[in-house]
Amino acid sequence: MEVLSTIRVPAKLDHLHALIGMVSNCAKEQGLGEKRINEIEVAAEEALVNIFHYAYQGQGGDVEISCKVERGRTFIIEIIDAGMPFDPLAVSEPDTTLDVAERQVGGIGVFLIKKLMDEVTYRRDGNKNILALAVDLRT
Amino acid sequence: MEITTRQEKSTTVVMVQGRIDAVTAPEFENYLSSLIAKGDRRFIVNLGALEYISSAGLRSILATAKRLKAEQGDIRFSGLQGPVEEVFKISGFYSIFKIFDSDASALNDV
Numbered sequence: 001m002e003v004l005s006t007i008r009v010p011a012k013l014d015h016l017h018a019l020i021g022m023v024s025n026c027a028k029e030q031g032l033g034e035k036r037i038n039e040i041e042v043a044a045e046e047a048l049v050n051i052f053h054y055a056y057q058g059q060g061g062d063v064e065i066s067c068k069v070e071r072g073r074t075f076i077i078e079i080i081d082a083g084m085p086f087d088p089l090a091v092s093e094p095d096t097t098l099d100v101a102e103r104q105v106g107g108i109g110v111f112l113i114k115k116l117m118d119e120v121t122y123r124r125d126g127n128k129n130i131l132a133l134a135v136d137l138r139t
Numbered sequence: 140m141e142i143t144t145r146q147e148k149s150t151t152v153v154m155v156q157g158r159i160d161a162v163t164a165p166e167f168e169n170y171l172s173s174l175i176a177k178g179d180r181r182f183i184v185n186l187g188a189l190e191y192i193s194s195a196g197l198r199s200i201l202a203t204a205k206r207l208k209a210e211q212g213d214i215r216f217s218g219l220q221g222p223v224e225e226v227f228k229i230s231g232f233y234s235i236f237k238i239f240d241s242d243a244s245a246l247n248d249v
Contacts, residue, residue, distance in 0.1 A: 116229075
């Protein structure tokens with residue numbers, strides 16, 4: 001696995017644009033198209049914003065994001081925080097058939113990540129949450 | 140993100156350009172709230188020049204729609220394309236909102 005780029009910053013919304021910009025540049029360098037890059041940006045934003053809001057429960061903490069390439073075939077965005085255990089894949093899917101009055105947007109972020117990425121994996125390693133968003137480079 | 144508005148009889152057409160993400164969504168929602176506060180009730184939001192939307196943007200739209208519903212208002216969308224159209228589709232927003240190809244068709248539909 002080749003690491004292309006890594007940044008670690010405080011898990012705050014102020015850093016969103018810098019983090020997304022890094023991911024976007026890596027994706028561009030891998031030759032991904034504009035549409036796929038936009039989808040990657042959305043998925044990465046959703047994962048990061050969840051961490052900004054919930055991981056540290058009001059305490060400060062860092063988030064680290066890395067872009068990697070596996071066997072030249074898969075582009076991976078790995079997002080690591082040391083906040084409370086949170087497996088986004090365990091979040092139940094939102095009911096996308098409800099009308100405006102009943103509709104909640106909670107859960108849509110994770111739903112978008114799952115729909116837009118080719119593969120999403122989560123693991124808890126020691127005190128860390130490690131979320132990997134994978135995109136096939138061959139399509 | 141850049142927002143411009145124009146009036147078409149009793150309808151306010153809101154054009155939003157650029158990106159609605161977790162950073163800019165509150166600004167977008169506040170802008171629409173201020174229009175509702177000054178009495179606007181019928182909206183067409185033209186997303187033709189919007190390049191990017193995340194769930195934070197969807198949340199701001201939903202909050203605005205709920206506020207308008209409580210005031211017997213109406214919100215329609217026009218010009219969706221590319222990634223914005225895709226995010227709307229995945230999220231089921233096509234089934235809860237009135238979505239049109241153009242401002243003209245949104246205005247003419249009763």
